[in-house]
Amino acid sequence: MDDAAFLGELLSLYSPSGSEQQVANLLCERLADLGFRSYVDAAGNPVGEIGSGEREIVLLGHIDTVEGFIAVRREGDLLYGRGAVDAKGPMAAFILAAARARPRNLRLTVIGAVEEEAASSRGARQAMQRPRPEFAIVGEPSGWAGITLGYKGRLWIHYSLVRPMRHSAGPGRSAPEDAVAFWNALQAAATEFNQGKRPFDALDLSLRRINSRADGFAERVEQLIALRVPVDFEVASFKSLVGELAGEAVCQFSNEDPAFRANKNNPLVRAFTAAIRAAGGEPRFKLKTGTSDMNVLGPVWDCPIVAYGPGDSSLDHTPNEHVSLAEFRRAVDVLAAVLESL
Amino acid sequence: MAVCPECEAEIELKEAIKGEIVQCPDCGVELEVVSVNPVELAPAPEEEEDWGE
Numbered sequence: 260m261d262d263a264a265f266l267g268e269l270l271s272l273y274s275p276s277g278s279e280q281q282v283a284n285l286l287c288e289r290l291a292d293l294g295f296r297s298y299v300d301a302a303g304n305p306v307g308e309i310g311s312g313e314r315e316i317v318l319l320g321h322i323d324t325v326e327g328f329i330a331v332r333r334e335g336d337l338l339y340g341r342g343a344v345d346a347k348g349p350m351a352a353f354i355l356a357a358a359r360a361r362p363r364n365l366r367l368t369v370i371g372a373v374e375e376e377a378a379s380s381r382g383a384r385q386a387m388q389r390p391r392p393e394f395a396i397v398g399e400p401s402g403w404a405g406i407t408l409g410y411k412g413r414l415w416i417h418y419s420l421v422r423p424m425r426h427s428a429g430p431g432r433s434a435p436e437d438a439v440a441f442w443n444a445l446q447a448a449a450t451e452f453n454q455g456k457r458p459f460d461a462l463d464l465s466l467r468r469i470n471s472r473a474d475g476f477a478e479r480v481e482q483l484i485a486l487r488v489p490v491d492f493e494v495a496s497f498k499s500l501v502g503e504l505a506g507e508a509v510c511q512f513s514n515e516d517p518a519f520r521a522n523k524n525n526p527l528v529r530a531f532t533a534a535i536r537a538a539g540g541e542p543r544f545k546l547k548t549g550t551s552d553m554n555v556l557g558p559v560w561d562c563p564i565v566a567y568g569p570g571d572s573s574l575d576h577t578p579n580e581h582v583s584l585a586e587f588r589r590a591v592d593v594l595a596a597v598l599e600s601l
Numbered sequence: 602m603a604v605c606p607e608c609e610a611e612i613e614l615k616e617a618i619k620g621e622i623v624q625c626p627d628c629g630v631e632l633e634v635v636s637v638n639p640v641e642l643a644p645a646p647e648e649e650e651d652w653g654e
Contacts, residue, residue, distance in 0.1 A: 345654065399654050406646075410654065458650050529620030532633075532646065542646045549654040572653025 260293065262591065263338060263584050266351040269322075270331045270340030276323040276377035279303060283322060286354075286371050293358040295369070302385030305371040309357055312364040316601060318357060318594075319386055319552060320350030320398025320568070321375035325576045339581040346375070348582045349398030349568025349590070356594030367598060368392070375552050378415075378514040383552035387559045394527045394563050394601060396594075397553045400570030403590040404540035406531045407566035409520035410547045410554050411459065414494065416484040416501060420508035421477055435471040437506065438480040442466055444504045445484065456489075459546040463487035487548055490518040516550055519557040526601060527563035534596035538589055547572070567594070603640040605632060614640055 268289075272282040286305040290297035295307030305322065324342040331340040342348070350371055357367040368389075372382025401407045418441060422434045432440070446464060453461040464486055471480040488494070494515065501510050522528075523544060535542040547566075557564050569590035570582045603612045610627035614634070617623075621634040622645045631645040 405649075405651075407651075408648070524622050529618070532620055544646050544648045545651045546648055547654060548650065548652040551654040566654075572651060575653040 260289070260355070262351070262355055262588060263333070265289065265355070266338060266343070266348060266582075266587065267331050267333070267340070269347045269351055270338070270342055273328045273341065274323055275326045276374045279322050279371075279373045283371060283373070286322065290354065290369070293354065295358070300385055302381050303373045304382045304385060307354065307357075307369040308366060309369075310362055310366045312366055314364065315366045315368060315390075315392040316394045316396070316598065317368045317370065317386070317389070317392040318353040318396045318398065319370040319372055319383065319556065320353050321346050321373070321382060321552060322350060322371040323373055323376050325376050327578065329578065329580055336583050336585050337581045338584055338587075339579075341580055343574075343580050343582040344400045344570035344572065345575040345580070346398050346400065346568060348570050348587055349400060352569055352587060352590045352594055353396070353398050355591045356598060359591070359595045360598035362598055362601070365601070372552055380516075380552060380555045383555040387556050391560045391562055395556060395560055396527075396597075397551060397556065397564065397566040398568045399551050399553075399566040400568050400572045400575065401545055401566060402543075402571065403538075403569050403586050403593060404535050405543050405545045405567075406528060406535075407545045407547055407553075408523055408528075409459065409490070410518065410550050410566075411463070411490075412488040412492065412516045412518035412554060413514055413550050414486045414488055414497075414512060415514045416486065417511040417513065418482045418484065418505060418508055419479070419511075420481075421479045422507070424473060424476055424478055434478040434480040437508065438469065438471070438482055441504055441506075441508065442469075442482065442484070445501070448500060448504070458548055460489045462489065462492065463548065487550075488518055490520050492518065516554045517558065519554045520546070521553070521557060521564050525563035527565060527597075530597040530600045531565060531567065531593070533600070534593045537596060538593055540589075603634075603642045605630070606642060606644065607632075612642065
């Protein structure tokens with residue numbers, strides 16, 4: 260199978276979260292062509308298994324993308340398309356490497372998770388019900404010489420304030436003014452928390468939406484605040500603080516996933532560092548300020564786990580998303596060497 | 602007995618594994634076992650912070 264053509268085929272099928280069926284079916288066909296036992300699971304994840312034995316390595320990538328189709332095109336070594344980096348490139352690399360490695364006395368299970376880009380993480384939540392594998396590799400762009408060990412967690416705050424209308428010439432603050440004051444207080448608390456901390460250990464706030472309206476009887480304001488939280492962040496006490504700062508407003512929480520940081524002293528990490536060096540690279544460990552399916556799977560499986568894949572993550576979710584095919588092939592080589600050595 | 606390449610402290614390692622990452626008890630730097638016979642240590646791959654996903 261021509262590797263660039265295979266990746267191009269995946270990129271040409273637009274699959275934003277919730278619309279992955281077509282690409283799932285295609286992957287099942289291609290997995291079968293490569294000798295995998297393939298099927299689509301209850302969540303819609305295409306699954307391919309190859310090899311036999313009690314020992315299992317799970318390679319879980321994701322087949323959904325953010326919205327915004329990018330016409331697939333090749334410019335020299337670069338292949339453009341939505342998902343080239345995040346994360347059909349890593350997914351395709353997993354499949355090609357597993358097909359090439361064919362280890363003995365070891366099962367390789369490749370999973371194309373759905374809805375990673377949605378807060379539901381539906382594909383990963385289905386996969387986490389599987390028995391714990393011996394090793395797990397999550398498909399995300401680390402660069403071919405990078406090994407991602409951790410991701411920050413997340414928490415969303417839904418702020419809502421409803422108050423009877425009063426004359427604007429009277430005393431007191433309007434509902435939108437209270438909402439702004441809440442946001443400012445939250446930012447001040449985060450600034451204090453973040454003193455002296457590096458980005459991976461800091462609390463990040465992002466005001467995603469703020470809307471206000473009035474109907475003559477009541478004024479309403481709503482805001483959505485997305486947080487990126489560090490490892491061991493005390494969520495319960497933070498929620499109490501949010502309640503205090505919100506005053507008479509109501510705050511609800513959603514999309515709560517803790518941060519996760521993997522251990523780097525295990526045979527899986529050693530296999531990656533050795534394979535990257537053998538391919539002429541200098542391995543680097545990465546800690547990411549975003550989230551991935553590692554946040555869902557890592558705590559449940561509690562096995563050696565890393566995220567790996569070709570691509571520059573600064574191109575994630577951008578209209579310029581592309582991957583170097585030379586890097587893609589190097590990542591396949593590294594993955595195949597890792598799978599053969601474990 | 603291995604030597605920390607950063608502070609030259611002597612570090613005793615029992616059953617070292619190639620690729621294992623250890624911490625120097627004196628200077629605290631992370632070190633990688635790059636050879637086991639004899640045991641040799643080098644600075645471990647650095648941790649970078651990155652965004653994405």
